[in-house]
Amino acid sequence: MPTDQPLTLDPDAGERLEAAGPGRAVLVTAGAGGKNRSTAGRTPLIVAPLRRPDPFGPRLVEVVVDGWRFELEIESASRAALRERASRDRGARTHGVGAEVRAIIPGRVVAVSVAAGDPVSAGQQLLVVEAMKMQNEVRTPLAGVVERLAVAEGQTIELGDLLVVIGAAG
Helix, strand or coil, X not given: CCCCCXXXXXXXXXXXXXXXXXXXXXXXXXXXXXXXXXXCEEEEEEEEECCCCCCCCCEEXXXXXXXXXXXXXXXXXXXXXXXXXXXXXXXXXXXXXXXXEECXXXXXXXXXXXXXCCEEXXXXXXXXXXXXXXXXXXXXXXXXXXXXXXXXXXXXXXXXXXXXXXXXXX
């Protein structure tokens, strides 16, 4: 696409994808009132999977529109919202702001390295999560004080679960 922004279809404005046979679809766009398109139309698409779908990640497909080839990642709205929430304002954090540390992978907590009230420095290990027979260290994104520990050793966690709340230092 001309920008790196995700393409979002608005069903309320009449935008949709219609199947047109194996590996083919038609993009039906909204009229002038649609928020994503300036003109109405039906654009034929050729859609081909590029890799086997990962049950925990986006699906990569190839789309050909009027001879132009695009590789698109397709993910569910709930996963996109979770990804957005996990990465929101990451670069804008400063020392007076706290943070919620959430699970980025489902698994089991095998070690907890901090307790409520402990001071932590940026990058310090908070806990270890075992997922798919691998141990993953969860580290704090900023310096501060552990306000709340939401998990315990041996607990099973799911993607997006709250693990630790870090309060502002000082």
